[in-house]
Amino acid sequence: MSIKQTLLTRSGNQCELCGATEHLNVLEVAPSNGSAEQTVLVCQTCQNQIEDPSTMDVNHWRCLNDSMWNLEPAVQVLSFRLLTALRSEGWPQDLLDIMYLEDETKAWAEAGLPDNEDMPPTKDSNGTLLQEGDSVTLIKDLVVKGANFTAKRGTLVKNIHLTDNPLHIEGKVNGTQIVLVAAFLKKA
Numbered sequence: 190m191s192i193k194q195t196l197l198t199r200s201g202n203q204c205e206l207c208g209a210t211e212h213l214n215v216l217e218v219a220p221s222n223g224s225a226e227q228t229v230l231v232c233q234t235c236q237n238q239i240e241d242p243s244t245m246d247v248n249h250w251r252c253l254n255d256s257m258w259n260l261e262p263a264v265q266v267l268s269f270r271l272l273t274a275l276r277s278e279g280w281p282q283d284l285l286d287i288m289y290l291e292d293e294t295k296a297w298a299e300a301g302l303p304d305n306e307d308m309p310p311t312k313d314s315n316g317t318l319l320q321e322g323d324s325v326t327l328i329k330d331l332v333v334k335g336a337n338f339t340a341k342r343g344t345l346v347k348n349i350h351l352t353d354n355p356l357h358i359e360g361k362v363n364g365t366q367i368v369l370v371a372a373f374l375k376k377a
């Protein structure tokens with residue numbers, strides 16, 4: 190049985206996002222191995238808007254209110270990503286707040302989000318790009334709150350970790366893992 194036939198049977202011959210019954214196509218949910226479990230049956234209307242987000246019609250995507258509860262992880266993942274893309278509208282964020290995904294499904298859903306690429310880079314005081322594992326030196330004395338010591342200017346911090354915030358990195362000073370402000374650092 191072809192993947193499309195499998196999906197037609199699974200969906201009851203309809204778009205797994207909006208329920209339309211015509212012009213149905215197989216859409217891979219990346220990263221995917223192309224198997225039926227990692228594909229979704231979508232109509233032309235849904236597919237066009239997914240492939241060209243600038244043409245998204247917000248009202249069409251009210252259908253996500255239903256598709257997010259589909260039992261197929263691939264449909265959940267696609268719904269999650271579309272809701273995320275539309276969340277500035279308000280109601281998609283409300284749906285995301287109540288949406289439930291298994292850990293494995295959530296990891297898959299997040300792997301396809303563009304967020305990581307959009308995040309501004311972490312830079313030191315000279316504007317040099319800092320990367321995971323770099324070594325840096327402090328360009329001023331820093332009082333380490335809670336640890337009761339001052340990290341002296343010139344202190345070398347090896348093997349830094351980047352954080353979700355491009356203004357901060359994590360590193361070990363005096364054996365203590367602390368958050369450092371990237372603007373007070375220089376790449377070593």
Ligand SMILES: [Zn+2]
Pocket residue numbers: 204205206207208209231232233234235236
């Ligand atoms: Zn559709």
